[in-house]
């Protein structure tokens with residue numbers, strides 16, 4: 282239940298597997314909430330206007346650009362940031378392993394968003410084709426890798 286006064290909300294949600302309750306300014310963007318209030322700096326701020334995908338997180342399993350969403354919209358939902366992406370054994374997730382193995386990370390600024398978008402796709406469609414992967418990642422800009430290694434990494438993770 283959102284309790285509302287003119288300036289704040291009492292937010293109740295799940296973040297990376299844990300329940301969270303927090304009083305937040307009603308005008309807080311989800312991106313600022315994640316980075317500034319929760320201190321989860323793996324989620325990056327690039328363009329700030331929905332063009333680059335660096336700020337991507339999972340909300341109820343769907344990949345969203347957190348710069349375009351308000352924190353109050355998390356009410357009753359589950360947020361997963363890159364810090365919450367793990368393998369079943371608590372170690373690296375298969376996508377993180379294949380990104381490393383394929384050399385799909387250079388400066389790394391885009392990497393959290395790419396892994397979040399890829400995870401959303403593979404949860405929804407474990408047998409995603411190369412075309413599916415390309416389509417899914419159209420909202421994620423990378424200035425370094427040329428994308429080939431990224432696509433290869435997601436294809437390899439798909440088979441794990």
Ligand code: FES
Pocket residue numbers: 325326327328329330331332333334335336337346347348349
């Ligand atoms: S910072 Fe959100 S899409 Fe670029």
Ligand code: FES
Pocket residue numbers: 385386387388389390391392422423424425426
């Ligand atoms: S690795 Fe540098 S922007 Fe993608």
